[in-house]
Amino acid sequence: MPASNEIPAVRRARRKEARPGELLSAALDLFVERGFAATRVEEVAQHAGVSKGTLFLYFPSKEELFKAVVRETIAGRFTEWNEEIGRFDGNTDSLVRQLMHSWWERVGQTKAAGITKLVMSEACLFPEIATIYQHEVITPGHQLIRRVLQRGIDRGEFRPIDLDHAVYSLIAPMIFLIMWKYSLAPCCPHNESIDPERFIDSQASLLLEGMLQRPAR
């Protein structure tokens, strides 16, 4: 038998393994774009190239699909990031700037950012989602940032600042960028659009100026 017969076999097997991923990807896009309620499972299936019924072979319900989307997509890169921070040997000013830009590259401008928009929008209806997100993203992110700021203080680079709130000063612009990108930017004229990289630069400068040790004015 010619090899041409094997191709469909391989294709089908490959698809079997790929299905959940394709469905999750399609679901992420649509949930982010339209929200949970306005997304029809049939559309998710179509976007993944399968029929409605097939979706239910992999996820028992629309809600479980939603939870899976969140669970799978937020698979944290925090261990990796923590290691990078440990290895970094420049001053903390540079580390903070690098961290913020790194976040934009790896999260903010990728599909993963949609998850944050999704969680912010739908958390009330799916408390479980909010809990997962807090455990997997908020808390680790919080600790990572706190560790970096503590490094700055420990090395005498930063003034002894109020860490508890300073952490959120770094989180706030990220949340803001995401909500802006997914909520207002897509529907509005581009006259007041934001250049994320430059905003991050500007924001980092302002905050770092505020945190750095300096002689009294």
Next chain:
Amino acid sequence: MPASNEIPAVRRARRKEARPGELLSAALDLFVERGFAATRVEEVAQHAGVSKGTLFLYFPSKEELFKAVVRETIAGRFTEWNEEIGRFDGNTDSLVRQLMHSWWERVGQTKAAGITKLVMSEACLFPEIATIYQHEVITPGHQLIRRVLQRGIDRGEFRPIDLDHAVYSLIAPMIFLIMWKYSLAPCCPHNESIDPERFIDSQASLLLEGMLQRPAR
């Protein structure tokens, strides 16, 4: 007719005029709490103390009710605020701090903040809402903040900063506070809760430190 008959008539007339307001208020609460899709018009009507049919006498559809909620609730106090800024004669540092706290008092901690959460969550499905919000809130707010920062520069208090992005540095913590309050806080354990007033203080300090004129280090 005895007086006893007039009172209900008056009350009814008064109530009749109040109806749309009661409906809008109930709708705001429910839309903010559950989102557009998960809010049933019957519940809105119940909360407003009328029947489902009555709601449709005042608003032609659920979507129009939603738009009206946004339109009516964001009735900006920007003229008032602009006048206050014009009258202010302290230094800009104080003005910024006062402005941020004033926002928290008048918007952030009131029901009006829910509108922002609502718009952020639902704007994709209702582009018209996003447009309204931008015209009525974003742009006026942007200009108000820009005017304040410009005042600081003009008076030699602030360094010549990148105004376009600095404006968003003031907006970001407000958006963040709102999304935090409405999305994560209600569903999560309170171990990492944020004290808004102190966060605003801290954030203002950091940003102002970054913006203020000072001798080179």
Next chain:
Amino acid sequence: MPASNEIPAVRRARRKEARPGELLSAALDLFVERGFAATRVEEVAQHAGVSKGTLFLYFPSKEELFKAVVRETIAGRFTEWNEEIGRFDGNTDSLVRQLMHSWWERVGQTKAAGITKLVMSEACLFPEIATIYQHEVITPGHQLIRRVLQRGIDRGEFRPIDLDHAVYSLIAPMIFLIMWKYSLAPCCPHNESIDPERFIDSQASLLLEGMLQRPAR
């Protein structure tokens, strides 16, 4: 205002009250004819002259509709029957015959008999139904029959028979008639049809002959 205006008002009000009954009646017919699973709620609604949605205003689910059908239809006439038995002053032979014919007239040949067929067919899937039926029909019926047979023994008309099983000897032909009527008779050629009245006569004669006191052969 002329009376002609009242009619629709009355009609609507009357319908509101009549709806549940009409739906239950339609549901009984269809459930008996086709079984629970093969009956579509839309058909029930159509038979009751309303739309699908209306059915769900009165019953929260298809299953609850089913349970209501059973509950409402078996509203027992056992107190009435018990009183009749108490008042009866003929011999027990006549009483038994009258009871069996009375059952046929009041239950066996009415729609109520369909409930028995329904319960027999679907009890496995709805244990609650079986329980209700046992409490409301089986047990009271059992006691009623036992009381009658005991009367025969007490009055010296019947031999001292095994009451526990004799009761079921009277129940069996009733169950049989119902299952025959609803299961085999409707689908089969009429060559072997049963005349219920005559079968009851015959059955009563045989059983009574077996129970009556008599001189030894």
Next chain:
Amino acid sequence: MPASNEIPAVRRARRKEARPGELLSAALDLFVERGFAATRVEEVAQHAGVSKGTLFLYFPSKEELFKAVVRETIAGRFTEWNEEIGRFDGNTDSLVRQLMHSWWERVGQTKAAGITKLVMSEACLFPEIATIYQHEVITPGHQLIRRVLQRGIDRGEFRPIDLDHAVYSLIAPMIFLIMWKYSLAPCCPHNESIDPERFIDSQASLLLEGMLQRPAR
């Protein structure tokens, strides 16, 4: 090829022939337990140890599987029974008793009884099933019983009774026992359970008392 290879081949061949039987057996169990509609073909396949697709290699549809279950399971033992009756040389009283107990042993307490429950429950939806059942079970059974009763009359043991209905007096308790066993007994507390053997005894006694020739009272 080594012998070790042949054994699985043989086993496979043997299983292949057994497949339909295993499927029918599994289907009987599940159909009886849950009814036609609530039984999923996949479960039947699982119980038979094959995949869903395989079932459709042997039966073209769920409905045909159902018909096959009935057709195959009711393979009547009537010729055998008829011969036994022909050979019997005791009095007809004993014959009737033996027949009823024999029915309980060979049918009533075996899986075959489930078919009767199934037919009674589902006949309306599958008229063809009802027809098959009547041809294969009802009619032969009717004739067998009639023949026995006729024997009693011919031999002067029984009074000249109404044969047409007396036949059903013997069938009724059997139908009753089966419906009781499969419908009410499994779902109900066992306080009113029936001992089949003793009920058959009691029922036979009553009926025979009613049919036997005797001196007038």
Next chain:
DNA sequence: TATGAATGAGCCTTCATTCAT
């Protein structure tokens, strides 16, 4: 004007059946 019973389009979910492997 206010009511709430009625409607029916729409969506999630199931499951018998098919078919590529």
Next chain:
DNA sequence: CATGAATGAAGGCTCATTCAT
């Protein structure tokens, strides 16, 4: 022959909207 992934028609249920009163 056997498998099990894929299909899609069918049906239960919801809820925005209408309209007779």
